[in-house]
Amino acid sequence: MQGPEVAWYLVVAAFLFATGALGVLLRRSPLIVLLSLEIMLNGANLALITFARHQGDETGQIFALAVMAVAASEVVVGLGLIVAIARKRIDLDVDKLNVLRG
Amino acid sequence: MITAAWICLVAPLAATLAITLLGQSLSRRAAGYLATASVLGSFAAAVVVFAKLWGESPDSRSHASTVWEWLNAGSFHVGLRILVDPLSVFMMLIVSGVGFLIVAYSIGYMDGDDEERRYFAYMALFVFSMLLLVQAGNLVILLAGWGLVGLSSYLLIGFWHDRPSAVAAAKKAFIMNAIGDATMALAIFILIQHRQTLNFPDAFAVGPGHGWLVNLVALGLLGGAVAKSAQIPLQTWLPDAMEGPTPVSALIHAATMVTAGVYLIVRTHPVFEQAPRVLELAAGLGAATLLMAGLIALVQTDIKRVIAYSTMSQIGYMFLGAGLGAYGNAMFHLMTHAFFKALLFLAAGIVIHALADEQDIRKLAGVGGALPWTRRAFLIGSLALVGIPPFAGFFSKDSIIASALGRGWYGGILFAVALAGTFLTGVYAFRLYFVVFRGEPSAFVREHVTEHEHSGEGPFSMTAPVAVLAVLSVIGGWIQFAPVWHPVSDWLDPVAPPIATPSNTEEALASLFALLLGLSGIGVAWMLYGARRWSVPRYALGQRVLEHKFYFDEAYDIALYRPSVALAVGLKRWFEDPVIGGSIKEFATGMRDLALGTRRIQTGLVRTYVLAIAASLVVLMVVFVAVR
Numbered sequence: 009m010q011g012p013e014v015a016w017y018l019v020v021a022a023f024l025f026a027t028g029a030l031g032v033l034l035r036r037s038p039l040i041v042l043l044s045l046e047i048m049l050n051g052a053n054l055a056l057i058t059f060a061r062h063q064g065d066e067t068g069q070i071f072a073l074a075v076m077a078v079a080a081s082e083v084v085v086g087l088g089l090i091v092a093i094a095r096k097r098i099d100l101d102v103d104k105l106n107v108l109r110g
Numbered sequence: 111m112i113t114a115a116w117i118c119l120v121a122p123l124a125a126t127l128a129i130t131l132l133g134q135s136l137s138r139r140a141a142g143y144l145a146t147a148s149v150l151g152s153f154a155a156a157v158v159v160f161a162k163l164w165g166e167s168p169d170s171r172s173h174a175s176t177v178w179e180w181l182n183a184g185s186f187h188v189g190l191r192i193l194v195d196p197l198s199v200f201m202m203l204i205v206s207g208v209g210f211l212i213v214a215y216s217i218g219y220m221d222g223d224d225e226e227r228r229y230f231a232y233m234a235l236f237v238f239s240m241l242l243l244v245q246a247g248n249l250v251i252l253l254a255g256w257g258l259v260g261l262s263s264y265l266l267i268g269f270w271h272d273r274p275s276a277v278a279a280a281k282k283a284f285i286m287n288a289i290g291d292a293t294m295a296l297a298i299f300i301l302i303q304h305r306q307t308l309n310f311p312d313a314f315a316v317g318p319g320h321g322w323l324v325n326l327v328a329l330g331l332l333g334g335a336v337a338k339s340a341q342i343p344l345q346t347w348l349p350d351a352m353e354g355p356t357p358v359s360a361l362i363h364a365a366t367m368v369t370a371g372v373y374l375i376v377r378t379h380p381v382f383e384q385a386p387r388v389l390e391l392a393a394g395l396g397a398a399t400l401l402m403a404g405l406i407a408l409v410q411t412d413i414k415r416v417i418a419y420s421t422m423s424q425i426g427y428m429f430l431g432a433g434l435g436a437y438g439n440a441m442f443h444l445m446t447h448a449f450f451k452a453l454l455f456l457a458a459g460i461v462i463h464a465l466a467d468e469q470d471i472r473k474l475a476g477v478g479g480a481l482p483w484t485r486r487a488f489l490i491g492s493l494a495l496v497g498i499p500p501f502a503g504f505f506s507k508d509s510i511i512a513s514a515l516g517r518g519w520y521g522g523i524l525f526a527v528a529l530a531g532t533f534l535t536g537v538y539a540f541r542l543y544f545v546v547f548r549g550e551p552s553a554f555v556r557e558h559v560t561e562h563e564h565s566g567e568g569p570f571s572m573t574a575p576v577a578v579l580a581v582l583s584v585i586g587g588w589i590q591f592a593p594v595w596h597p598v599s600d601w602l603d604p605v606a607p608p609i610a611t612p613s614n615t616e617e618a619l620a621s622l623f624a625l626l627l628g629l630s631g632i633g634v635a636w637m638l639y640g641a642r643r644w645s646v647p648r649y650a651l652g653q654r655v656l657e658h659k660f661y662f663d664e665a666y667d668i669a670l671y672r673p674s675v676a677l678a679v680g681l682k683r684w685f686e687d688p689v690i691g692g693s694i695k696e697f698a699t700g701m702r703d704l705a706l707g708t709r710r711i712q713t714g715l716v717r718t719y720v721l722a723i724a725a726s727l728v729v730l731m732v733v734f735v736a737v738r
Contacts, residue, residue: 032720041716102716109714 017058024051036101038093042086049079111162112175115194118155118202119245121148122238129231138226142217145230149213149237153206160199168604171196174247174309181250185306191247193310197605200441200598201244201373205366208448209237211575212361215456218572219357219463229269229355236262240366244373249298249308252377256294256334259367260287266362267354279350286347290337297330314380328385331378332392339371339425341399346662348422352414356462359414360455364421365448372428372444376437376606383609389433390520396429397527402660404534408541409656412469413458416542420495421451423531430528431510434521435609438599439513442590443506445598449586450494450502453579457488460568460576461546465558471545473554478547480559481567485547487580492539494583496628497532502587504625507532509592512612512620525620532624536631537638544639592617 024047031044053072060068094100125148129141136144163171172195179189192198213233220226239262243255260283268280298308300323305313335341340348351363362368375382375392382389400423407419424447431440461477461484462469478485494501497508511532514525551559567573590598593614612620637644658664 029720029724033717033724105716106714109712 014058014062018055021051021054021058024048024054027051036103038086038090038100038102038105041102042083042090045086046079046083049075111159112173112192112194114155114158114162115173115175115192115202115245116177118152118159118206119192119238119241121151121155122234122241124148125234126231126238129227129234133227136227139217141227141230142213142220145234146210146214146217148234149206149210152237152241153203153210156199156202156206159194160203163194163196163199168600171604176247186302188248188250188308191251191309192245193247194245195605196601197373197377197441198244200445200602202241204445204448205237205240205244208365208452208579209240209361211578212357212365212452212456213237215360215459215572215575216355216357218569219459220355221569225269229266232262232265232269233358233361236266236362236367240370243370247310249301249310249313249378252374253291253294253298256338256370256374257291259362259370260284260291260338263287263351263362263367266358267351269354269358273353276353279347279353283347283351286344287337289344290334293330293333293337295330297327297334300327300330310377311380314378314384324381324384325388328381328388329391331374331381332388335371335374335392335429336395337371338374339368339429340422341371341395341426341429342402343662345399345403345422346659346666349410349415349418349659352412352418356414356455356459359418360452360459363418364451364455368421368425369428369444369448372425372432372440375429375432376441376602379432379435379437379606383435389435391433393430393433393514393524394520396426396431396433397524397531398426399423400426400430400531401527401534404531404538406656406659407538408534409653411471413461413471413474413542413546414455414469416471416538417451417454417458420454420535420539421447423535424451424495427507427510427528427531430524431513434510434513434517434524436510436513436612437606437608438596438602439506439509439592439608441602442598443503443510446494446502446506446583446587449579450491450583453487453576453583454491454495456572456576456579457484457491460484460572463568463572465555468554468558471542473552474546475555476547476549476551477555477559479551480555481547483573484567484576487576488543488547490580490583492543494587495539496536496632497624498628498632499625500584500588502583502585504621505587505591508621508624509590509612509617511624512592512616513610515612515616515620517610529620529623529627533627533631536628536633537635540632540635541639544635548640 028044028046028048028051031047032041035041035044053075056068056072056075060066060072090100093105098104122145125145129136129144172193174191174193176189176191179187181188213230216229216233220229223229236259239255239258241255243252243259246252246255264280264284267283268277270276301308301313304323307313333344337344348363348368352359354363382392403419403422403426407416407423410416410419424443428440428443428447431437431443461474461481464481465474465477468474490501494503497503499505511525511528514521514528517524590596592612599608638646655661
């Protein structure tokens, strides 16, 4: 295998995942939350591909493709929801969408 | 022959189902005719079975038939098995024959009642249950019939369910009978454990040892018999059962069901013979009951209750006979008693029917002039009851009394008690007859008789059965005259060989005494109530005791009912409410608080959920790594 060590790839993957997670936890705009989710997924994808290369097995890469497909669908649903919320003239703020409170 | 026996059994059941299912589409009259026809069909089938059995040799007169085995547990099998032998055929003839007459009588008696269909469905159900009881080929089927007759008795006593007293009487009868059913079931359990079969007659094969177990089984069976036949100490339900319609009293509480106890003892006589002390106890209970019931009957003022106590007393004689081992004589008395007691009840029913459902003999006084044929029928019934020759009771009762002789001092006591009973029978039977049918009509009778002048003594369906029963009460006893001919005993002996056969001298002695005492009883009644030469003696204390029926009801009330109620109230106050109710309340409050606490976690904010997931993941990873 050429290039940097496997560990470096994993560090980048962890960094991406942590960035995304912080974004999900801290940001209030649903749009940004969705973007952060995508970043988390990409971190996970990077880890999958890294291990696939490391093991010399393509299964992990196939998984990454599947995750991308799912992520695309998820974004479609998420954006659709955001558009629907915006149409109702509700503030785009996840902290105010709390009707499910017990 | 077995087919005929099955037809005999299921015909009344078919009528019950038909009346129930057809409902309004069947007219009330048609329901009555259907029930009557089905019971008549049963009787015809029973006659066919009897004729076929008659033609066989005495040793081979026993046929069993099983249609369906529904319990198979290892070597233990119980099936729907009927047994046709001389004893069951004897009972089938009585049940379906007398039953037919009484159901036919009901057509007239119940005419115009709001719920005739229900009545006739119950009546047919009763006849089916009773036939199941007597045709049963094993103890489980017998117990099923036993319970079913109890049920139909309950339904019919409480037939007029808008009367609180009828409902109370029905419940009382059912509960008293349930005690007997329970002891019988326990006896059957012991038999299952030790005999592996409940089929007649194998269930009672003599086994060595287990002396106290046999006693226990016999006691359990005796408990059932005592409850069903209203003997001491479970007798208190029978007088109250008179709340039902009069034909019900005649059929169930005089002619058939209450004699089931006697049938049970005769049917299971091998068990009792292995437990002779229990058999003696049965005789003693019978003697005590016949004396006590005879005394109580002296002071009752309700026409049906007097006859009810007389029934208890006569069943006491049957228990005495069965307990002494004179099975044939006991069954013979069961038969003649069915005739004359049904006659007395049905005649009383005509009186009650004609006089606006009044049952108090003081109001009914002097009705004989208006109902001459009923008076004659009642007289025949009373003479048969007291045992005056040539009426039926003479032939059957005296043989039972004679059986008591030759049994030592115990037999001597029983003999004396039975004779005292005949004297009492003479007094109370003719007190009833003289008060109700002789003398000047009371104001109440005069008022009501004029309305009834046109209708005579009742419709044909009521008078005809009374006439038939009157004839049977005269000639029914002639089929057995102990010293000369005894076809009834000969017929039954292969099933239940008697252990007591009184000699001719004993028979003559018993007959002489019984006849003299019965006649003197009638004489006393005549002096007191007919000619009124003597004034009725008054002993305040004795009268009060008798009017309270020896305080049995009160004693049970104090000894059983009140403690149970006190226990229940106490348990409710000190256990149910604080412990059970309290703990459930505590539990509910706790769950509610828990739920309220849990509710707080659900904030509705997506970010807190995500944080919770992330934190849990971290914890899981730490644990995972640490454990590795």
